[in-house]
Amino acid sequence: MKRNASLPFLPGFTFNKEVGKTKFHKPHLLDYNRDVMIVNEKIKSGAVGRPLPGSYKTMYSSIHSESTESRFPAWIVFDKQVLSFNAYFQEMKHGSCQIRRCKIFFYLEDGSIQVIEPKERNSGIPQGTLIHRQRIQKSSTHDDSFYDIADLNIGKEVELFGRVFKIIDCDRFTRVFLNRIGIPVPDPVQCPEDSYMKIREKEKLQLEASKPPRTRHSLAQFLAHDRQVLRFWGYWDDRETPHGLLHHLRLHYYLADDTIEITEEGNKTEGLEMGPVFLRRTKLPKNFSTVGLPGDDFGNPLTVLNVLGHSFKKGHYIYDSLSSGRNDLGSRYEYVTDKDLYIGAALDAYGRNIVLTSCDPFTQEYYRSKYGYEDFTPAPEPRASEREKHLEIIKSSKVKVLPPYNGYGSYEDSAQNCHSIIVTPPKKDFKKFFQMDRQGSDSHLLRFEARMTAPHQSSVDQRFLITYYLSDDTISVFEEAAKNSGYFGGKFLKRIKIPKPGEELFSSTPPEYYLPKDFYVGAALVINEFHFLITDADEYTLNYMEKNCNEFSKSNIRLILDKLREALQPIYKDFVGKYLCIDPDQTGLITYHTFWRSMKDVLGDKITDQEILTLARAFPAKTGSMDGITLAQLRPLVHTELHxxxxxxxxRMAEDLLKRDITRSGWLTKKEIWASCRACQIPLSLDILDAVIERLDRKPNDPCCFSYSHLLQFLDPKELARKIRGHDAGKMKKKDSVDYAELLKCLNLEEEFLKQSK
Structure with a gap:
């Protein structure tokens, strides 16, 4: 039975929806399909009873077909996913309209809605949860439909239990979610001004202006300045007395009750037993002459009189209402206030002359806003005496010297055991470990290929793999087994820190270890008295060193060009003529071996193989035309750029291509595939991307359509690992060419040569 729309949606005005029902059995709710618990399809479609909250399904159509949709229930797929909207509703208050802001939460797992109004201090109205989490029926329809995703958007008005809420904004997750399912989200709407609050503010100002000035309450200062403390630093010079010192003090002034606390910042090496408090928290009198009699309380503003004298046994005491013996401030003494404290001020703290020298930023801002002070230059302190200078020398000379390393464990482990009796492991640099640990495909491992040199060089060409771990500066060496060499290969050196040659091992000072900057192509290393020469590096290592060229000077292209420019400036004519002889066809390209030999002839030992390799990688030969190149030949180049x-x-790219294929045919035009690749920001140049699309499988009846599944299979990195395992397309080979014409143009030495020739 449908609800009558003319009746209000209140208890007692609705009808029982179970009228006419003959079966009241408990329906079969859950079922198993391929060992996965799902909601029964009859329950889901509403054939048996009403759908459960866990089987909630939005009325808005999905961008995927039914075959590609997830078979998991909504309470698993959309768990902890909530759409958040900012809204407001209007309420009449004393003839004016009040704007009340609130938040509307839509829970995707069951379609329930919750409305919360953020609490404001001293608002005078009940705030918090306005509508508890529940599914809400639409009051404007005659059926049993509930509010869904399509009903909530920026600019829409929804009626929830008699209140009309205007949605003005949403968070980033809500905007992205609605856009991905095809619902456009407009720009945020500005909330109207609250006329009721304007009237309240105006009435408040008029009321404060009409009130007579009130006397200041005793607790007003405490409530206004609670937990606000002015901090000063100063000194007390007590060196005139025998064995006196220059005491460094810290003064705290509590604005809540005008009390002062002074602590001493002493040095333990001076041999003095100093307490933590120089002056306990109390009011400090300005003009102190002598200690008062027993019973005098400087902080008590009342005076007690004994009107009967001492002749009677108990006496009779009353308060002195005339305040005899007090000054104009109502106290026996005049105390130090905040206006008496400033840099350079001298305070008399019960006979001790304390000079203030500096203050903290909060104190500076306080005096700048209240008294208009601008100059907070620290005051100079008196010079240290000969005795204090001697104490400073003794303090600086007390450096703990550790015993020599005995060879057991690592040096850090032995040094840590010398600092404490309890044996504890050495502390590791966890910040560096988390920054330089593996992060996805970024391994933070530098791998170099090396060979052994004299005096341990053998007749067999042994190849070694040296790995440097940036997370903890350790090194490991593996030997590659060559065929018919007699060497088994395997682990040559376990992962450990390696000290540099010439370091004294059994000493009190820590040895200097190899650092990442010591590894480059052409570097000579001595590892446990074995001499190695680095001959090559992998693509990741070269890319990492070029991106972090501030740490690796051998891969800094600017420094290398400056070095080359300085060396070629006097012999530029001969250098260019030599290249013209090597390249008679004027193609502007030479082989890597020729380029390496030319750099060695010009700079000799001043340039390393790593710097020559960096120059060759910076000025490679252009690819040229893509004609005649197959898709298999393009695969290493494409995946190198992607990696x-x-x-x-x-x-995300597969989802975007599937969204563009409305008919689910598996074919798309070149324009659509191109737009999808550019939308997903695939890092390929335009000519390479165009060559890849042209070589995809075409539709038999329509050559203008291409198979996007073939493109996804081509870009899949797992497919690459199966087909070209171990191939490195980005490494500079000796057969590769170098664009020396572009290098000469970058050096910009031609103009200087022409000026010198004129």
């Missing part, structure tokens, strides 16, 4: 730029949006 170099850390591209991992394969799932």
């Amino acid at each position: 170099r730029n850390l591209f991992h949006e394969y799932d």
Whole structure:
């Protein structure tokens, strides 16, 4: 039975929806399909009773087909996913309209709605949860439909239990979620001004202006300045007395009750037993002459009189209402206030002359806003005496010298055991470990290929793999087994820190270890008295060193160009003529071996193989035309660029291509595939991307349509690992060419040569 729309939606005005029902059995709610618990399809479609909250399904159509939708229930797929909207509703208050802001939460797992109004201090109205979490029926319809995702958007008005809420904004997750399911989200709407609050503010100002000035309450100062403390630093010079010192003090002035506390910042090496408090928290009198009699309380503003004298046994005491013996401030003494404290001020703290020298930023801002002070230059302190200078020398000379390293464990482990009796492991640099640990495909491992040199060089060409771990500066060496060499290969050196050659091992000072900057192509290393020469590095290592060129000077292209420019300036004519002889066809390209030999002839030992390799990688030969190149030949080049730029949006790209294929045919035009690749920001150049799309499988009846599943299979990194395992397309080979014409143009030495020739 449908509800009558003319009746209010209140208890007693609705009808029982179970009228006419003959079966009241408990329906079969859950079922298993391929070992996965799902909601019964009859319950889901509403054939048996009403759907459960866990089987909530939005009325808005999905961008995917039914075959590609998830078979999991909504309470698993949309767990802890909530759409948040900012809204407001109007309420009449004393003839004016009041705007009340609130938040509307839509829970995707069951379609329930919750409305919360943020609490404001001293608002005078009940705030918090306005509508508890529940599914809400639409009051404007005659059926049993509930509010869904399509009903909540910026600019829409929803009626929830008699209140009309205007949605003005949403959070970023809500905007992205609605856009991805095809619902456009408008720009945020500005909330109207609250006329009721304007009237309240105006009445408040008029009321305060009409009130007579009130006497200040005793607790007003405490409530206004609670937990606000002025901090000063100063000194007390007591060196005139025998064995006196220059005491460094810290003064705290509590604005809540005008009390002062002074603590001493002493030095333990001076041999003095100093308490933590120089002056306990109390009011400090300005003009102190002598200690008062027993019973005098400087902080008590009342005076007690004995009107009967001492002749009677108990006496009779009353308060002195005439305040005899007091000054104009109503106290026996005049105390130090905040206006008496400033840099350079001298305070008399019960006979001790304390000079203030500096203050903290909060104190500076307080005096700048209240008294208009601008100069907070610290005051100079008196010079240290000969005795204090001697104490400072003794303090600076007390450096703990550890015993020599005995060879057991690592040096850090032995040094840690010398600092304490309890044996504890050495502390590791966890900040560096978390920054330089593996993060996805970024391994933070530098791998170099090396060979052993004299005096341990053998007749067999042994190849070694040296790995440097940036997380803890350790090194490991593996030997590659060559065929018919007699060497088994395997682990040559376990992961450990390696000291540099010439370091004294059994000493009290820590040895100097190899650092990342010591590893480059052409570097000579001595590892446990074995001499190695680094001959090559992998692509990740070269890219990492070029991106972090501030740490690796051998891969800094600017420093290398400056070095080359300085060396070529006097012999530029001969250098260019030599290249013209090598390249008679004027192609502007030479082989890497020729380029390496030319750099060695010009700079000799001043340039390393790493710097020559960096120059060759910075000025490679251009690819040229893509004609005649197959898709298999393009695969290493494409995946090298994807790996170099850390591209991992394969799932998002597949989703975007599937969204563009409305008919689910598996074919798309070149324009649509191109737009999808550019939308997903695939890091490929335009000519390479165009060549890849042209070589995809075409539709038999329509050559203008291409298979996007073939593109996804081509870009899949797992497919690359199966087909070209171990291939490195980005490494500079000796057969690769170098664009020396672009290098000469970058050096910009031609203009200087022409000026000198004129």
